[in-house]
Amino acid sequence: MVTVSLSECEAAPTWAYALQLPHDPRAARIARVTLRAVLAGHGMSQLQDSAELLATELVTNAYRHSTGPATLRLRGLGRGRLRVSVWDANPHIPPPFGKRSGPRRLPVPTGPDAEAGRGLFLVCHYAETWGGYPLGGGLSGSGGKLLWCEVGG
Template sequence: MVTVSPSECEVSPNWAYSLQLPHDPRAARIARVTLRAVLATHGMSRLQDPAELLASELVTNAYRYSTGPATLRLRGLTRTRLRVSVWDANPYIPPPFGKRSGPVGPVPAEADSGRGLFLVCHYAQAWGGYPLGSGPSRQGGKLLWCEVGVPGERSAAGV
């Protein structure tokens, strides 16, 4: 067994956590609680509000538009930048995550849904999505990701 002290973990900003979520309406809450714990552990609590909103929106969409489990992945890109990714089994990539789609515009006040992806566009500094084939892993579906960081820091990956 190897024990790592917290000071050793703080040296490198490159870390990643994955959380498998069942197809359950409580999955978004579990994702938010996990995200808060991870960000606090890595000294990135100042990203908590926007990251929590983005993760919650992506996990909620995975629950609403897919029939199976989802996976949340949190990855530290730098000491001040986080990538949030969500995999689900539905292969459809909604705008603005698809390569051929433009930004999502404001949603009419009377609409019952559609605000989540608008929020992602507003709060994320970068985002993207891609289909996952049915190769050896047989996962299929898609992966949607977004990045949040301290304003003014360059993106680790382009939109």
């Protein structure tokens, strides 16, 4: 199910899309396809590469560390900025998202041969700002957390 809301601000139009994703390894691909269509529809294709990477890593994190569905939310903030956020049912805020908008070059907590553990650090490297917070009973009534990041502008 996709939810769309549009509103006009004096400075720039803003919009939001929410996409419910099943707990399925194909969820990241579905998120990328949706993201491409949304950005093209709003004339923001210049953000496609970085936004795809960010959305893929956030959705993959939700799939790997949660047992239920996730929700991808895309929000145009005006002035060519995009916020990508993902909700999942696991309330744990992983590093480095516990520290909002930290240093641009964060140490990766895995060895060079590790097969996992770099995704959220990539998000923090490519996003302009990021954050995360636990939700008490929020989306879908089950708490969890929301991780978000912004690009563009």
